Amino acid sequence: MFYKTLGIFALVGGLAACDVVTHPVAVVGPSNTVYRGTATATLFEGGWFQVTNGGNTCRGQYLPGTSNSTVTFPVSCTNGLTGIGTATYHTAVQGGGEIVMQDGTRWQFIFGRSALNI
Numbered sequence: 001m002f003y004k005t006l007g008i009f010a011l012v013g014g015l016a017a018c019d020v021v022t023h024p025v026a027v028v029g030p031s032n033t034v035y036r037g038t039a040t041a042t043l044f045e046g047g048w049f050q051v052t053n054g055g056n057t058c059r060g061q062y063l064p065g066t067s068n069s070t071v072t073f074p075v076s077c078t079n080g081l082t083g084i085g086t087a088t089y090h091t092a093v094q095g096g097g098e099i100v101m102q103d104g105t106r107w108q109f110i111f112g113r114s115a116l117n118i
Contacts, residue, residue, distance in 0.1 A: 023093050026118035027051045027058065028108040034118055039111050041093075046071075049111070060085055075099050085109055 020042055027035040033053055041047030046063040055078070062073035068089065075083045087097035087109055094112025101107065110118060 023112050024115040025049050025111045026115035030105050
């Protein structure tokens with residue numbers, strides 16, 4: 001019976017790891033240029049985001065976080081800019097922070113329902 005119960009927990013845990021959540025993302029760059037896109041996250045593996053504005057697309061990959069935790073992640077754009085983002089989770093699926101690009105510009109990063117209001 002013990003092994004059967006252990007097997008059920010392993011199966012449930014494995015299925016939870018496959019859970020994928022997608023939520024909106026907005027990034028505000030220089031001159032209030034708004035980039036829009038989505039972030040896709042898994043429970044244990046973290047996720048990735050992609051935002052675009054016209055011909056420029058920026059993306060990054062991040063580790064999972066919990067409410068009130070902060071993550072740091074690399075960002076790269078198709079126009080050649082790269083940077084480092086820092087985001088704080090307000091809840092498991094909402095939060096925001098800043099991306100500092102290698103040219104010194106600071107971009108605001110918002111994810112979750114709040115991104116829809118930008």
